[in-house]
Amino acid sequence: MAVSGVNGGDGKKPAGSRQAAAVSHVSGKVARHPAPERGVPVSRSRPVSYIGGIQPVMDHMLYAHAILDEFEARYNGRGGAFRYDGQGWYGTDYDKLWIKSEGTVGRNGRFGDGDHEILYDRAVSRYFDVQTGVRLDIDNGPVRPWGAVGIQGLALYFFDLEATAYFSDRGAAGRLQGSYDILLTNRLILQPQAELNFYSGADRARGVGRGFSEFDTGLRLRYEWFRKLAPYIGITYSGQAGQAADIARRQNSVVRDVVVTFGLRAWF
Structure with a gap:
């Protein structure tokens, strides 16, 4: 990230x-x-x-940076899916315009889990930034707008960490994301990753439940053949929890899934 x-x-x-x-x-x-x-x-x-x-x-010069953390195919015995997750920013060391986007094309060919954010980013310490702006859930489901405020940076022992709170007329939500790079060699890197989502209220039209609702975890092994372009393979475990799992069962959807992944990580 x-x-x-x-x-x-x-x-x-x-x-x-x-x-x-x-x-x-x-x-x-x-x-x-x-x-x-x-x-x-x-x-x-x-x-x-x-x-x-x-x-x-x-420290007032303008810079631009973008990274595609996930650009991958996911596959198991029930079929395949495609997922992307990327972000980029433009600005100075202290103030930036930050854009994030992620989504999944499922086995049925529909675009889901679409999350797109436009944020103002302000550096508040050597390792952390505060971010505030808007989030739009745009995919094949109903569109949901949110206000957003959170932090992003490097936690102790160089864990990449993002913690964001969202709010709208439907209630509040929260997301916690983290990852860590384990250098096996200078170019071979093992990365555990996790994303957890919480909601104050259910939204059945989007398959969201109250409380701990969704999770996406993974373990990816990448080889930085070129520093800006790294192929990887891995395994991910994702799905719904609690009330969201009950909604998925009633809709005959997959509640939890273990899949093999392979893709590319790129930045510029």
């Missing part, structure tokens, strides 16, 4: 007057690079401009 945080040091000035952090004339903030030593020429090959011989603050 792509995580951004506040770049830079711990705010302490280096020892020595010639190494003191320079103050930018552009923004008035403390620059994240010390002033150059007297008598040491500044490289003319650097693609940045200087004002008064002082390097400007670099």
Whole structure:
């Protein structure tokens, strides 16, 4: 998953007057690079401009990043399905426009589990961002709009973590997602992953139950042949729980499923 945080040091000035952090004339903030030593020429090959011989603050430049975490086929003895899950952002180190989208094409050829979010993202610490915006459930079922607020970042021991709360006139919902990369070698990576969904009320038209409603877990082994493009294989266990499982049984739908997956993970 792509995580951004506040770049830079711990705010302490280096020892020595010639190494003191320079103050930018552009923004008035403390620059994240010390002033150059007297008598040491500044490289003319650097693609940045200087004002008064002082390097400007670099944390307001615009960047773009996108990652496709899941782009996979899922198969077992009952048939196959296709799933994607991706997100991307555009902005500075502190403020970003963040877009997320996921969905599944089931065995019947219908698009389901469609979740699409547009969020404003603000870095609040070195490892975590706060996000707020809207979520739209758009697929073959009824469209459901939600407001959204949550956090995303790296938890202790470098777990990728997303925790988001949603609210609408139908009630509230919550989602908790996490994954962890286990480096078997520099290129061979094992990734356990889990997603849990909760709702304050049932929505039978979308197969949602009150309380703990849905889960999607997986274990994927990828090989980063190229850093930006990695094929993978794995196994996933997903389905409904509680009231949502009862709704699925009445609709003659699969309640829980174990499938083999194979796909591609890409970023740019």
